[in-house]
Amino acid sequence: MNFVSRTAILLFCDFVLVNLAMVLTLLIRFYESGNALYYLQNYINFAPLAAGLMIISFYLFRLYNKVWAYASIGELVTIATAVSTGTAGVFILSFFIQTPLPRSVVLMSWAFNILIIGGSRCAWRVYVKTQKTIGQNNGYKKEKKKALIVGAGDAGAMVARELQNHDNGLVPVGFVDDDVKKHGMTILGIPVLGGRDRLPAIIKERIIAEVIIAMPSVPGEIIRQTVQTCKSANVRLKILPGIYQLINGKVTASSLRTVQVEDLLGRDPVRVNMRQIAGYLTGRTVMVTGAGGSIGSELCRQVAGFAPSRLIVLGHGENTIHNIVMExxxxxxxxxIDIEIADVRDKQKIDSIFELYKxxxxxxxxAHKHVPLMERHPDEAVKTNVFGTRNVAEAADRVGTDIFVMISTDKAVNPSSVMGATKRLAELVVQHLNKMSRTTFTAVRFGNVLGSSGSVVPTFKRQILRGGPVTVTHPEMxxxxxxxxxxxxxxxxxxxxxxxxxxxxxDMGEPVKIIDLARLMITLSGLxxxxDIEIKFSGVRPGEKLFEELLTAEEGSDVTKHExxxxxxxxxxxxxxxxxxxxRLWIQNSNGRIASEDVFEVLINLIPNFRHYRKEWLVG
Incomplete structure (x- = not known):
């Protein structure tokens, strides 16, 4: 049935129902006085106008555009608003048309219209749900598996509703929540069976096949405890992604996934000032360099969500740039979206791109971010991380860019590696330019990101798939x-x-031991x-520190408006x-290749707290 046919049928049904509401009102109002028949005869002439006004109100409030099989409280509120508006119109019309119909009857009909129109929609929803349940029972012979939902909040209720409304082989039989006020209560007809301390007993008593963790904002420690309990109970485990992954507020069966290491290291969800962000991104021309990398590509995704007038995707690797642009x-x-394949070290190309897009x-x-590789090629680290940053920053200054944000790293603090030291120099370059430019230059410093191409997580995954061993550089790393x-x-x-x-x-939260991360990943793999999987220590690599810092002792930190x-x-x-x-280094670069010894000498001269393992040898 197409939209026009469906709307025509609904219009006819509502015309009948609106008149039925008025007839019921007249019968109840005048039954005892014996005047009901008199007023019913008079209403016949008024009925087309009264019902027509109500139908127009329903149409304006888009009641005929809704899928009533999924009606909720919001739809009932819309019905009440549409009926109220239509009743007001009929009441006003009664002043201009000579009719013996009492205006009190018009007001009384308001309640009957809400009951009948709203009831008809709810009845249709019940019918559709019943037919779906019957169809599932007839077509799905296999017994559904029982699911237990950990978390009886909004997220848990969304998961339960999704499982109830769709045939996915699971039936929710209970909630678990640490809030004692919820114990013994029901949500969507499903009981809250107790707190997380009762998980093993509930899993055994109810013969639970799958546990779904629906607590997107709890600390990672709680997730770890829950995962450990469920692993020992030998049940399948799924988790609802974090809040930042559920921007649209919708949950589907495909949203549920297996627990990942990111969930176990979770912290309080990030909260951002959407209005403040939109104020400087919406309707603006935004450029992302290194757009094919882990951070750059995610910057493109999130910036795109704020509706810039133009997004310039700039990167050196054609394949990664192609992938993010297609997405x-x-x-x-x-x-x-404008695509620019360019190397930030190519000053002439960068200048022309900035002149084109401004x-x-x-x-x-x-940036170059791989610590051991940059130890072997310090000249490349300088060319990209320092000169590349200066090329981009100076081009931004020349064309009058408003805001320039450089992505830095915690390895720039008391650096022990060439990569960290060159990123610190890049920070200094940006700060220096800020003193002379109308452009607002700033840098943002943070630690490792899970899932990036340089992260230990993909490495550990590959090693676990091969059967081990998993290699960790040092037990205290x-x-x-x-x-x-x-x-x-x-x-x-x-x-x-x-x-x-x-x-x-x-704020990166608390640092995590790499060996603990390795153990977690092995456990999540069911080993x-x-x-099952051996852990070996391979030794600290050149340029690595046992722990990273976010600030030097001299810097300290000041709070901002964001926690x-x-x-x-x-x-x-x-x-x-x-x-x-x-x-001095630029001249060497222009003449050919920058000598490694000169790179180290410059880094030592410019960064007093550069703690490289070769420093004493070089200084001596």
Whole structure:
């Protein structure tokens, strides 16, 4: 049945129901007085106008555009509003048309219309649901598996409703929640059976086949405890993604997935000021460098969601750029996307791109980030991380870019590697330019991101799939971790807060031991560390530290308006010396290849707290 036919049928049905409501009102109002027949005869002439006004009100409130099989409280509110508006119109009309119909009857008919019109929609929903249930029972012979939902809040209720409304082989039989006020209550007809401490007993008593964790905002420790309990009970485990992954507020069966290491390391969800962010991104020309990388591609995804007038996707690797652009075109059909394959070290090309687009906002994510590789090729680290950053930043200054945000790293703090030291120099370059430019230059510093191409997580996954061993450099090695989406959200928020010259530092939570991360990943794979998968220590690699820092002792930090973003206090820098030393390396680069010894010498001269393992040998 097409939309026109469906609407015509609904219009006719509503015409009948509206008149039925008025007839019932007249019968009840005048039954005892014996005047009901008299008023019914008089209403016949008034009926087309009265019912017509009600139908027009229903149409204006789009009652005929709704799928009533999924009606909820919102639809009932719409019905009440439409009936009230239509009744007001009929009441006003009664003043202009000579009719013996009492106006009190018009007002009384309001309640009957809500009951009858609303009831008809609810009855249709019940009918559709009943038919669906019968069809499932007839066509689905296999007995459904019992599911237990951990978390009796909004997310848990959304999961339960999804399982009830769709045939996915699971039937929710209970909730588990630590809130004692909910114990013994029911949600959507499903009982809350107790707290998480009763999980093993409930799983055994109810013969639970699958546990679904629906607590998107709890700390990772609670998720870890829940996972451990469920693993020992030998049940399948699924989890609802974090809040930042459920932007549209909808849950489907496909939203549920197996527990991942990101869930176990979770913290409080990131909250951003959407109005503040939209204020500097919406309707603007935004450029992302390094757009094919883990951080750059996520920046593109999230920036696209704020409806910029143009998004310039700039990167050096054609395959990764192609992948993110295809994804953006599929999800944002109306967004203007420009693709630029370019190396940030190519100053002439970068200048021409900026002259062409004159971006208002630039997120500079292009960088060399692999610590051991940059130890072997320090000249490449300087060319990309320092000179590349300067090329992009100076081009932004020349065309009058409003905001320039550089993505930095915790390895820039008391650096022990060439990668970290060159990122620190890039921070200094950006701060130096901010003093001379109308562009607002800022840097955002954070630690490792889970799932990025350089993260230990993909490496551990590959090693576990091969049967081990899993290699950890040192038993005391610690790192800060953050998921890619939450890191990018905070980067964008920091850009909205920037006043110029700051180094923002993201709250990374507590550092995690790499060996604990390895054990968690082995356990999540259904294996036992040390028994099924061996863990070996490979030794600390050149340039690595046992733990990373987010701030130097001299910097300290100041709070900002956002509870997860801090700003490092500025440290004194000899910018004249910075220019001289960088010029020295630039001349070498122009003449051919930068000597590694000269790179280390410049890094030592410009960064007093550079703690490289070769420092003493070089200085001596």
């Amino acid at each position: 953006l075109w599929e999800s944002h059909h109306d967004l203007t 971006p208002s906002v630039v997120f500079h994510a292009a 610690k790192r800060y971790f953050m998921t890619i989406p939450e890191a990018v959200q905070l980067v964008i928020q920091a850009g909205a807060m920037a006043e110029g010259g700051e180094v923002f530092v993201l 036992e560390p040390g028994k 997860r973003i801090f700003v490092a206090r500025p440290t004194g820098v000899d910018f004249a010396r910075l220019e001289a030393e960088l010029h």
